[in-house]
Amino acid sequence: MELQHFSHSDHPLVFNKDERMGLPCYGCREPIFGPSYSCMKCNELKFYHHKLCAELPLGLHHPLHPAHPLILIDESTGYLQKENSKCIVCKEFCWEYSYCCYRCDFNIHIKCGVLELEAEFHDHPLTPICKLITFTCDLCGKEDKGVPNLCSSCGFWIHNKCAHFPEKIKVARHRHLLHLTHSSLELHESDSRFCQLCVQKVETRFGLYYCSRCDFVAHLDCAMVKENREDTDLQELKDEGLEHDEIIGTFEVKKINVGEDGTQQFIEIAHFSHNHDLKFTHEVLSNEKCDGCVQAILSPFYSCVNCSFFLHESCAKLPKRKRHPLHRHSLTLFPTEPGDFFFMQCMSSKMQWLRLSV
Structure with missing residues (x-):
């Protein structure tokens, strides 16, 4: 697929469905990870664009300037050099694409003027x-x-x-893909973690890059440094079974409750170990045991309204696969018969060797 772009009239730009070199986009100056356009005939980095930046409309009506239509321009060409022609939102002159009204000296960067943004690692528009x-x-x-x-x-x-951080990245010092996570089921605020690229402490309340197979943690910025990144075909690594579902747990979320402080609570889930949906509850029970670890059930927990099945919240959120210091392979979580317990098994040696305990 080719595109004739106003910034490069000599040659058409060619579509690349998954650019991973992290080159800067000429339109917005942000690194490119994902679909992009570039010129295959000119050896100049300026002709690399995000797909969205390359496909921007040449003119539009924007709610911040409803009086006149705005025209897409290349700020680096030198047309906008006046103090009153800086971006109306960020007040900066950043040498990037912007939308301009020639009559009113109104200028807004494409990043500041976008009405909706999509991130690889987040489910909702920003x-x-x-x-x-x-x-x-x-x-x-x-x-x-x-x-x-x-x-x-x-x-x-x-x-x-x-x-613009990519959802997945490959660093040279680790053999598996790292996944960007800001709500990991294995990492908790109280954990003391160190980036294995810079050996400095990682604040686990915020985003990080993580490999669940090896418990490998890296700062966002450290993983993005060009010297640490490994330019490779992520699709080939994906085919080796390094799927994202290895770190998101063993259940499907059916209903979510969002608190006033923005925290999320999964109030209804479908767990791999049970045929019915489970509901979150704070009910106080006596003489009941968790079907995951066979310990006394304590509030809060998940329960089945159709039968006597209970799971601690922590047991319900266990990862499907996990590394353990006593074994060289990753372990896979399995349920046994109803009323029994979860156990972890090594799929390489086909040996059940670790009963779940919490």
Whole structure:
């Protein structure tokens, strides 16, 4: 697929469905991970674009300037060099694509003017807040003054730069893919973790790159450094079975309750160990045991309304696969007969060797 672009009239831009070199996009200056366009005949990095940036409309009507249509321009060409022609939102002159009204000296960067943004690692669209405010990014954990993006469904605030982090990445010092996570089921706020690329402490409340097979943790920025990244075909690694479902657990979320502080609670799930959906409850029970670890059931927990099946919240959220220091292979979680317990088995040696305990 080819595209004739206004910024490069000499040759058409060629589509690449999964660019992973992290080259800067000429349109928005953010690194490219995913679908992109580039010129295959010119050996210049300026002609690399995100798919969305390359396919921007040449003109549009924007709610921040309803009086006149805006025209897409290349800010680096030198047309906008006046103080009053800086971006109306971020007040900066960033040498990137922007939408301009020639009559009113109105200018807005494409990043500041976007009405909806999609991130690889987040399920919902992100909406830029077109106002300079002080906020803490929920992915990198840094406080900043700027134009954040908000997921209204999750109460999730994020930098524009952070929204472009890839969901998966390969670093040279680790043989498996690392997955970006900001709500890992295996990592908790109280855990003391160290980045295995820079050997500095990792704040697990925020985003990080993680390999569940090896319990390998890396800072977002450390994994993104060009010297640490390994440019490889991620599809080939995916075919080896390194699927994301190895770190998201053993259940499907049916219903979610979002609290006033933005925290999420899975109030109904479908768990791999049971035929019926399980509901979250704080009910106090006596003489009942968890069907995962066979320990006394304590509030809160998940239960089946159709039969006497109970799971601690922590047992329900166990990962499907996990590394253990006493064995060289990853272990897979299995349920036994109803009323018994979970156990972990090595699929390489086909030996059941670890009964679940909490």
